Amino acid sequence: MTPKDIVKITLNLVVIYVIGGLILAGVYAKTEPVKVRKAYEEKQAALKDMMPEANSVEKLGVWEPHDKEAEYYAAKKDGKTIGYIIETYAKGYSSYINMLVAVNDAFTVEKLNILDQKETPGLGDEVQQPYFQKQFKGKTLAHLVVRKLPTKVDIEAVSGATISSRAVTEDGVKKAVEMIKDKLSSEVKNEQSG
Amino acid sequence: MEFGKLFELVIAASLINNFVFTRFLGLCIFFGVSKKMETAVGMSITFTSVMMISAALSWLIYFLIMIPLHIEFLKIVLFIGVVAAFVQTSDTIMRKVSPGLYYKLGVYLALISTNCIILAVPLINAEQGYNLIEALAFGLGSGLGFALALIIMASIREKLELAEVPRPFKGLPIAFVTTGLIALAFTGFSGLITL
Amino acid sequence: MGTATFKGGIHPPDKKELSAHSPITGAKPPKIVVIPLSQHAGAPCKPLVSIGQEVKKGEMIGEPGGFVSAPVHSSVSGKVIAIGEFQNAMGRMVNSVVIENDMKDEWTALKDSPDYMNLSADELKEKIKAAGIVGLGGAAFPTAVKLSPPKEKPIDAVVINGAECEPYLTADYRLMLEKPKEIVEGLKILMKVLNLEKGYIGIENNKPDAVAKMKEATAGEAGIEVLSLEVKYPQGAEKMLIKAVLGREVPSRGLPMDVGVVVQNVGTALSIYEAARFGKPLIERVVTVTGEGIREPKNLMVRVGTKISELVEECGGLKDEVAKVIAGGPMMGFALSSLDVPVTKGTSGILVLPEEGIVHAEDFSPCIRCGRCIDVCPMGLMPSMLSLLAEKGHYEDCKEYNLFDCFECGSCTFVCPSKRPIVQLVRVAKSMVKP
Amino acid sequence: MEATKKEHYLVVSVSPHVKSEETTSRIMWTVSLALLPAILSGLYFFGLKALFVTVLCILSCLVFEHLYMKVVDKTSVVSDGSAFLTGLLVGMNMPASLWSFSPFEVHIPIIASLVAIVITKQLFGGLGFNIFNPALMGRAFILICWPRPMTIWLHPTSSFLALDAKTTATPLGILKESGMTELMKVFGDKAGLYQHLLTGNVAGSIGETSAIALLIGGLFLLYKRYITWHIPVSFLGTVAILAWIFGGKEGLFTGDPIIHLLSGGLMLGAWFMATDYVTSPSMKKGQIIFGIGCGGLTMLIRLKGGFPEGVMFAILLMNCFAPLLDRGVKSKVFGLRKEAAK
Amino acid sequence: MSNQASLGTLIRNGVLMENPIFRLALSLCPTIAVTNKLKNGFMMGIAVLFVQVMVNLTISALRKFIHPRIRLPIFMLIISGWVTVVDMLMAAYARAVYKEMGLYIELIVAFASILARAELFASKNDVMPSFMDGIGQGVGFLVALCIISFFRELLGLGSLWGHAFVATKPLLIMILPTGGFFAVGILMAFFNWIDIRFFGGSGASGAAH
Ligand SMILES: Cc1cc2nc3c(=O)[nH]c(=O)nc-3n(C[C@H](O)[C@H](O)[C@H](O)COP(=O)(O)O)c2cc1C
Ligand SMILES: Cc1cc2nc3c(=O)[nH]c(=O)nc-3n(C[C@H](O)[C@H](O)[C@H](O)COP(=O)(O)O)c2cc1C
Ligand SMILES: Cc1cc2nc3c(=O)[nH]c(=O)nc-3n(C[C@H](O)[C@H](O)[C@H](O)COP(=O)(O)O)c2cc1C
Ligand SMILES: Cc1cc2nc3c(=O)[nH]c(=O)nc-3n(C[C@H](O)[C@H](O)[C@H](O)CO)c2cc1C
Ligand code: SF4
Numbered sequence A: 001m002t003p004k005d006i007v008k009i010t011l012n013l014v015v016i017y018v019i020g021g022l023i024l025a026g027v028y029a030k031t032e033p034v035k036v037r038k039a040y041e042e043k044q045a046a047l048k049d050m051m052p053e054a055n056s057v058e059k060l061g062v063w064e065p066h067d068k069e070a071e072y073y074a075a076k077k078d079g080k081t082i083g084y085i086i087e088t089y090a091k092g093y094s095s096y097i098n099m100l101v102a103v104n105d106a107f108t109v110e111k112l113n114i115l116d117q118k119e120t121p122g123l124g125d126e127v128q129q130p131y132f133q134k135q136f137k138g139k140t141l142a143h144l145v146v147r148k149l150p151t152k153v154d155i156e157a158v159s160g161a162t163i164s165s166r167a168v169t170e171d172g173v174k175k176a177v178e179m180i181k182d183k184l185s186s187e188v189k190n191e192q193s194g
Numbered sequence B: 001m002e003f004g005k006l007f008e009l010v011i012a013a014s015l016i017n018n019f020v021f022t023r024f025l026g027l028c029i030f031f032g033v034s035k036k037m038e039t040a041v042g043m044s045i046t047f048t049s050v051m052m053i054s055a056a057l058s059w060l061i062y063f064l065i066m067i068p069l070h071i072e073f074l075k076i077v078l079f080i081g082v083v084a085a086f087v088q089t090s091d092t093i094m095r096k097v098s099p100g101l102y103y104k105l106g107v108y109l110a111l112i113s114t115n116c117i118i119l120a121v122p123l124i125n126a127e128q129g130y131n132l133i134e135a136l137a138f139g140l141g142s143g144l145g146f147a148l149a150l151i152i153m154a155s156i157r158e159k160l161e162l163a164e165v166p167r168p169f170k171g172l173p174i175a176f177v178t179t180g181l182i183a184l185a186f187t188g189f190s191g192l193i194t195l
Numbered sequence C: 001m002g003t004a005t006f007k008g009g010i011h012p013p014d015k016k017e018l019s020a021h022s023p024i025t026g027a028k029p030p031k032i033v034v035i036p037l038s039q040h041a042g043a044p045c046k047p048l049v050s051i052g053q054e055v056k057k058g059e060m061i062g063e064p065g066g067f068v069s070a071p072v073h074s075s076v077s078g079k080v081i082a083i084g085e086f087q088n089a090m091g092r093m094v095n096s097v098v099i100e101n102d103m104k105d106e107w108t109a110l111k112d113s114p115d116y117m118n119l120s121a122d123e124l125k126e127k128i129k130a131a132g133i134v135g136l137g138g139a140a141f142p143t144a145v146k147l148s149p150p151k152e153k154p155i156d157a158v159v160i161n162g163a164e165c166e167p168y169l170t171a172d173y174r175l176m177l178e179k180p181k182e183i184v185e186g187l188k189i190l191m192k193v194l195n196l197e198k199g200y201i202g203i204e205n206n207k208p209d210a211v212a213k214m215k216e217a218t219a220g221e222a223g224i225e226v227l228s229l230e231v232k233y234p235q236g237a238e239k240m241l242i243k244a245v246l247g248r249e250v251p252s253r254g255l256p257m258d259v260g261v262v263v264q265n266v267g268t269a270l271s272i273y274e275a276a277r278f279g280k281p282l283i284e285r286v287v288t289v290t291g292e293g294i295r296e297p298k299n300l301m302v303r304v305g306t307k308i309s310e311l312v313e314e315c316g317g318l319k320d321e322v323a324k325v326i327a328g329g330p331m332m333g334f335a336l337s338s339l340d341v342p343v344t345k346g347t348s349g350i351l352v353l354p355e356e357g358i359v360h361a362e363d364f365s366p367c368i369r370c371g372r373c374i375d376v377c378p379m380g381l382m383p384s385m386l387s388l389l390a391e392k393g394h395y396e397d398c399k400e401y402n403l404f405d406c407f408e409c410g411s412c413t414f415v416c417p418s419k420r421p422i423v424q425l426v427r428v429a430k431s432m433v434k435p
Numbered sequence D: 001m002e003a004t005k006k007e008h009y010l011v012v013s014v015s016p017h018v019k020s021e022e023t024t025s026r027i028m029w030t031v032s033l034a035l036l037p038a039i040l041s042g043l044y045f046f047g048l049k050a051l052f053v054t055v056l057c058i059l060s061c062l063v064f065e066h067l068y069m070k071v072v073d074k075t076s077v078v079s080d081g082s083a084f085l086t087g088l089l090v091g092m093n094m095p096a097s098l099w100s101f102s103p104f105e106v107h108i109p110i111i112a113s114l115v116a117i118v119i120t121k122q123l124f125g126g127l128g129f130n131i132f133n134p135a136l137m138g139r140a141f142i143l144i145c146w147p148r149p150m151t152i153w154l155h156p157t158s159s160f161l162a163l164d165a166k167t168t169a170t171p172l173g174i175l176k177e178s179g180m181t182e183l184m185k186v187f188g189d190k191a192g193l194y195q196h197l198l199t200g201n202v203a204g205s206i207g208e209t210s211a212i213a214l215l216i217g218g219l220f221l222l223y224k225r226y227i228t229w230h231i232p233v234s235f236l237g238t239v240a241i242l243a244w245i246f247g248g249k250e251g252l253f254t255g256d257p258i259i260h261l262l263s264g265g266l267m268l269g270a271w272f273m274a275t276d277y278v279t280s281p282s283m284k285k286g287q288i289i290f291g292i293g294c295g296g297l298t299m300l301i302r303l304k305g306g307f308p309e310g311v312m313f314a315i316l317l318m319n320c321f322a323p324l325l326d327r328g329v330k331s332k333v334f335g336l337r338k339e340a341a342k
Numbered sequence E: 001m002s003n004q005a006s007l008g009t010l011i012r013n014g015v016l017m018e019n020p021i022f023r024l025a026l027s028l029c030p031t032i033a034v035t036n037k038l039k040n041g042f043m044m045g046i047a048v049l050f051v052q053v054m055v056n057l058t059i060s061a062l063r064k065f066i067h068p069r070i071r072l073p074i075f076m077l078i079i080s081g082w083v084t085v086v087d088m089l090m091a092a093y094a095r096a097v098y099k100e101m102g103l104y105i106e107l108i109v110a111f112a113s114i115l116a117r118a119e120l121f122a123s124k125n126d127v128m129p130s131f132m133d134g135i136g137q138g139v140g141f142l143v144a145l146c147i148i149s150f151f152r153e154l155l156g157l158g159s160l161w162g163h164a165f166v167a168t169k170p171l172l173i174m175i176l177p178t179g180g181f182f183a184v185g186i187l188m189a190f191f192n193w194i195d196i197r198f199f200g201g202s203g204a205s206g207a208a209h
C-alpha cells in the first residue's frame, strides 16, 4: 500500500463517516421527537380511552407483575380522583398478555383493554375480541372468576381457551385490582400513622 | 433459580422460538448450506461460536458505549460494523494460527458476515435488555437451535436426493415445504414456556 | 439349541424332498461333449489337442494358463471335432474343445497309489493339481492354489462344507450318504497337505442321516469333528460356515486363509481322494436335476461337457412350455437362455421351475424401508440403501455402505416385500465403480 | 433334442429365482386388519358419526392418491393399501364430532387427508420416501387450522345411532386442566378409570380410546413380525418411567404411569404410527433411540407443554430425526472391526 | 450485464428473470416473516425498494472516489446508514406496522441481494442505470412480497389489507410459520413449472445463499 493509498483510504473513511453521520444525525433529529411525541400521545390516548370522563391522568407508581415493569395511574376529573388505571401482564397459554385495567374509586372494573398478546390464533387470541373484554365492565373482585358455562354474573370463558381466559381474568385483572386496593389502603394507613 | 431461568432461555431460544422454524432468521444460509451434511456441520460449529462471541461483543458496546453516549440510533451501523470486523479478524487469525481449521471453516465465516441472523442476536439482546449472562445464553441457545435445524435439514435433504420428488418441486421448493412441515412439528413445543 | 450358526439369513422352503431319495446314478454317456477351457476361477487353459485328434478318457486336453488355473481333461474317449467359442451356462462365449464320444470309455493310464497316505504333502498337492481339481461348491477355485497359502498366513483348520443350504439341491447330501468314507479320506489328505491336526465337517441339521453317516465314518478318526448346523440360508457360504463352525469372522473383503482356515466342498473332498488314490482327474461330478418343472428329478453322475439338454431329456423332459431352467440353485444360480450349453466342473444342479413358479423381476415397487433385508443380510449390510443408491445412479456412495462386502447371496432379495431386484442393482453398482 | 429346444420358451432373469410370499400390499392390508378391533371399539362408543368420519377419511385418501397419480401421469397403485391405511389412521385420529354439517365441519377430515396424501407423501416422492408420518401430519395441520372443532370430544355413548352431540373432556384434558382429584370425581376411583381407559369408554379420537383393542392389534403385528418390539417397548417404557418420576403432584416418583400409558393416543401411536417403516429409522439401535425420543417428548408435552396430548407432536418431531438416526447408526458389517475400517 | 442493456430490460430482469426471492432464493427471512399480512409485506417491500435505490445511487455516485481495498466495508456502511434512516422514519411515521416487524426492517441491512446489486452493478455503472437497476430489483422484491402476502392473508385470515371478507379464518395455518414456508415453496414450484412447461427451462431455482 502506497502512502497515497493510505491517504485516500483515510480520506474515504473520514468523508463517508462525516457525511453519513450528518445525514443520520439529521434524520434522527427530525424523527426522534416525532417518535417520542407520538408514543406519548398514543399512550395518553390509550389511557384516556380507559376513562373517558377523566380529564387528566397522573402516574402513581410502578409495580412488577411477572418481573415486568408496569405503571399505574390515577384518573382525575377536575383534580378529583375518580378511578385508577393499571397496566399489567398475565401469564397466558403461550405468551404474557399485556393489558390495561380501569377501575373506579369503588374498585369496580370499568374497562379492560388488551394491548398485546401472542396466544394461539383462533383460540387464545379470541380474548382480544370485544365480546370477551366487554364482560368485565361492572365486575367487582368477587366476580372476577371464570366459568366455562354461560354466565352473566361472572366471566364466561372463551370456549376452547379456558387457560387464556383465566389468565386475563384471574392473573391479570383480579391481581391488578387487588394490587391497587392494597397499595391505596396501605398508603391510607401510612398517612394515618404518619 | 437464576440457573433455571438461563436454562429456560436457552431452551426457548433453541426449540420453542427456533430461529429457523418460528423466527424466520438465517433462512438464506439455512437453505444454502443444508444440502450436504458436511457443510451443515461445519456451518453449525462456526455459527454457534460466532453467535456467542458477537452477542458478548455487541452487548459490551451497546451497554458500555452506546447507551452512555445516547447513540442507540446508530445500533444497526455499529453492530454490523462490530460483527463484520470480528468475523474479519477471526478469519485472519484463524488463517494464520490454524490453517487446517481455516480450510474447514473459513468459507462459512465469509458467509456469516453478510447474514441477517448474525445481526439479529445483538438486536434482540438490545431490545430485550438482557444482561451479559443472559445475552450469552441467548446467543448459545440461538446458535444451538440453528445448528439443530441445519443438521436435521441436511439429513433430510440428503435422503430427498434419492426420492422421486416431482420436477417443479426439486431442490428449493421441496426444501421449503419440508421446513414448513418441520415448523408444524415444532409447534408441539409451543406453550412449553411462556414468553 | 446349541446348533452353530451366524447372524441373519433366511429360511426359504427347501424343496429337497423332490430329489433327496434318488440315489446317484450314472448319466447316459453323451454322444458329444463340449469342454470349456475355462471352467474355473483364474486364467483359461491353453488347448493341447487339435481337430481330428483321438483322445482317451482322462487325457489332458488343456494345460493351465497361469498360477491360478487348473488343467482340463477329456471326459470321454473319442475324436476332437471342433475347437472354438461355444456358449457356456452364464451365456458367455468361451473357448471349448468338442469331442465326439466313441462310446468305448477307454481311460488313459492313471497312476494308482494304494499307499497315498504315505506320500509327502508336496506329492499329494501335485496330484491334486494334475487332476485339475477345482472347488465344486460354486466358485470353482483351483484347489491346489487354495492349498498353497502364503507363509504369513498359517492355516490351522480345514472345514468340509456339507451345508448344501441352497434349496432343491441334493448332490452333496447324496454324496455324504453314499461315499462318507471317501469324503473322510479326502479330508485326511487335506489335513496332511496342510499339516493340520484339526478338521471339521459342517452339515445343516435338516440332513440328520447325513450327519449320522459322517459321524459313523469319522468314528475313531482323531482330530475330525462333525458338526450339525442350524438350517438357514446361506449357511454354506464360507464366511458364515467358518463363523458357525469355528466362531471366527473372516475380515471384511478378506479370505478364509486370513483366519487360518481352508474350506472345501464335500464333492471336492471326494475328488481329492480319487485323485490321490487312483490318480483320477476331475472329469465328472454329481449334478442334481430337479424342480417342479421336470418330470423325474434325479441325482446324476455327469461327465463334464455333457449338454444340459441331454440331462433334461434323461429326466423326462420339461413339464411346461414355458419354464425357467437354472444352472445351480434357486438363490444364486444362473437362468439359462439355452439348454444347449455344457455342464462344467462348477455345475451343482439343474433346476427347472414351472411357469407358475417364476417370479418376474420387472414389477417391483419402491422400498418401504421395512428393514427385512437388513435383518437377513448375513454380511450385516444395508441392502435397502445399496439398492436405492444404485437405482438412482449414486454408485460411488454405495461404497460407504460396503458395497464390496456383498457376496450376492440373494437373501435380501428373497425377503423384500417390494420385490426389489437388490442383487441385480448391487451387481450393476459393482461394475460401475472400482473397489 | 432340436425339437425340445424349439418347443420351449425359457425365462431368463437374475438370481435369486425364488422370493418370499410377502408383498407390500399384504403388509398394508394386514396392518389395517390389526386396527380392526380398535376401529370396532370406536364405532361402538361413538356410533354412526364415527363411521361416517372414518369412511370419509378413507375415501378422501384413496381419491386424492388416485387423482394425484393421474395428474402426474403415473400408474395408480391405490391397491397397494398404503393410502387406505393412511386414510384409516387419519380417520382414527379424528374426533367423531367432525361429522357435523352445521356448523359445516366435514371439510376438515377431507383437508387432513389432502395434506396427508398430497403434501406429506406424494410431494416427497410417494410411498417409501415421505419424511413425516402422513396421517399425523394431516392431523397436525387441521389441529392448527381449526383448533376448536378439533378439541371437541363426543361423549362415548353406546347407542349407535345417537345423533345428539353431548360433549365432554378427554381424561388427559381433565388431568392437565383440573388435576387428578377432578379426574377421580368423574370416574369414581382408579380401578374405574383404568377400566374405562382399557375398554375405550372415554372421550377421545375415534380409534385411540380402547387400549385393550389397540394392544391386541399391536401384539398381533408383533407376532406376525410385521413390527419389532424396539419402538413400542422403548416408547411405552420411557413414558411409563417418566410418568412415574415426574407425573405426580406430590413430588418425584409419585406419578401414576398406568393412566399415562392407557390414555390419549399413546397405544395407537406406539404400536401403529411410530412403527411406520417409512418414517422411522431402519436400524434397531436407531429405533430404540427413536422410541425413547418419542416417549420423552410425549411426556414433556403432556406434563409441561401447552397441549394436553403429546403423542402426535412427539412422533412428528422424531420423524425429523429419523434420517439423522439412520445416518448415525449403521449396521455392523461382518468381519469389519472399527479399527479395521478403511 | 452490459451497460448497453436498456433500462426496460434492467427492470424486467429484476422483476421477472432474476427475482431475488423466487429465482435466486436470496433475502428470504423477511419474505416469510412479514408476509402474513398484505400491508406488512407491502411496507417491507417499499422499505427494501427505498434502501436498494438509495444504496445504488450513493454507491454509483461515489464509485470513483471509493478506494477498492475498503470497498466492501464502505458498502456495508452505506447500506446500514440507509437502513437506519428507513428504520427511524418508520418508527416515527408508520408506528403500527413498525411494531409488528421492526426487527426485520433493521435486518434489511444484511440482505445479500442488496449488497450483491451494489457490488455487481452499482459499483460498475453510472448513476442513472444504477437507479433503474435499484428500482428493478426493489420492485421485483416488492412484487414477490405482495404475491406471497396476498395469498397468506387471504387464506389465513380471510381478509386483505385488514379488510375481512369472511367471518372465519379459512386456513389459519397460512399466517403461521408453516404457511409461510408452504407459500414460498409452492409459488417457487409454480414458477419452476411455468419455466419447465412453457420455456423448456430446467426448473432449478435457487443459487445457494
Ligand atoms: C393447537 C392448540 C392451541 C391452543 N391454544 C390455546 C390458547 O391459546 N389458549 C388457551 O386457553 N387454550 C389453548 N388451547 C387449549 C388448551 O390446551 C386447553 O385444552 C383449553 O384451554 C381447555 O379449554 P376448554 O375447556 O374451554 O376447552 C390450545 C389447544 C390446542 C390444541
Ligand atoms: C451364498 C453362498 C452359499 C454357499 N453355500 C454353500 C454350500 O451350501 N455348500 C458348499 O459347499 N459351498 C457353498 N458355497 C461356497 C462356499 O462359500 C465355499 O466357496 C466352498 O465351500 C469352498 O469349497 P470348494 O472350493 O471346495 O468349492 C456358498 C457360497 C455362497 C456365496
Ligand atoms: C481372486 C481370488 C483369490 C483367492 N485366493 C485364495 C488364496 O490365496 N487362498 C485360498 O485359500 N483361497 C483363495 N481364494 C478362494 C476363496 O477363499 C474361496 O474359497 C473361493 O472364492 C470360493 O468361493 P465360493 O465361496 O463362492 O465357492 C481366492 C478366491 C478368489 C476369487
Ligand atoms: C407398521 C406400519 C405402520 C404404519 N403407520 C402409518 C401411519 O402411522 N400413518 C400413515 O399415514 N401410514 C402408515 N403406514 C402406511 C405406510 O407405511 C405409509 O402410508 C407410508 O408412510 C407412505 O409412504 C404404516 C404402515 C405400516 C406397515
Ligand atoms: S447352494 Fe451353494 S452354498 Fe448352498 S449347498 Fe449349494 S453350493 Fe453350497
Ligand code: SF4
Binding pocket: C138, C139, C406, C407, C408, C409
Ligand atoms: S457370489 Fe461373490 S463370492 Fe460367490 S462366486 Fe460370485 S463373486 Fe464370488
Ligand code: SF4
Binding pocket: C376, C377, C378, C379, C380, C381, C382, C383, C405, C406, C407, C408, C409, C410, C411, C412, C413, C422, C423
Ligand atoms: S445379497 Fe448382499 S446385501 Fe443381499 S443379503 Fe446377501 S450379502 Fe447381504
Ligand code: SF4
Binding pocket: C366, C367, C368, C369, C370, C371, C372, C373, C374, C383, C384, C387, C412, C415, C416, C417, C418, C419, C420
Ligand atoms: S426388504 Fe425391500 S422394502 Fe424392505 S427395506 Fe429392504 S429393500 Fe426396502
Ligand code: FES
Binding pocket: B025, B026, B027, B028, B029, B115, B116, B117, E026, E027, E028, E029, E030, E110, E111, E112
Ligand atoms: S439469511 Fe438471508 S435474509 Fe436472513
